[in-house]
Amino acid sequence: MDSKGHISFQFISEPTDVNFGGKVHGGSVMKWIDQTAYTCARNWAGTYCVTVYVGGIRFYKPINIGDVVKVDAYVIYTGKTSIHIAVDVYSKDFDDERHEKKTHCVIVFVSVDADGKPVPVKEWIPENEREKKLAEYARKLKSLREKISEEMRPFFED
Template sequence: MPDLMDTYLENRWFVQPDQANNLETAHGGHVLKWMDELGAMCSMRFSGETCVTAHMDEVNFRRPVPVGGIAVVKAYVYGTGETSIKIRTRVFREDPETGTEELTAESYMVFVAIDDDRNPIPVPDLTVSSDRGQELLDAALESAP
């Protein structure tokens, strides 16, 4: 069975001018795209199957990521259903010189594993076998909708 830590992924992007809004910060649509893509990668790594987005919980943008800044997206599986996979996704802005991170947005998402005919298929149960994995699971469950 897949372990939570096997699903933990982080991606980083320099925010470019063509990804910015009129305030010269990361456009919310780009941030949502990055969250959705990383969530899909987590769910596919977990299930070993093609997965599609079924639900994205509300997203609150807490602070901007400026052009030239680094956006860090972190995601992992925190729960499953019969065919569904629950993902916690968080976005941070990172200071490139110190590595300090500030939370900018987060969401809880659900993906569904599908077969070649695009029908939902069963997913495995999630296991947690490390202290770090348990910390992540507890944090997700504590604030999940």
């Protein structure tokens, strides 16, 4: 994969990230996801990007305060102006050798110009079997989003 199609942030979760249960707050995790995914989309597009969809966020396991957190974001599909980014969040205690997956989601961004109008992005072309599966995953999610949007349409009309 093109190095611009993947980015990874790492840091230590802090006491300010704590929820009432003593673990990292889901809102903190969502902020890290958005920041990392935006950086990935921005690097790919070369333009400002806006978030148009965050879906299927799945919190598998909690993240402990003081854990090393790694957030991986990678392009899995592009449309004419959109960039679909998968995000995986991992964490580990300093004494552990490996990170464990804690969260996953897909975020869709649209590349825009200075006036906020969508602009084309370069195509992402899968290069191996894993990337082909990710592209298929993105297409399936896109189809599901279209169905969900249709179901939600009556609730957005006033």
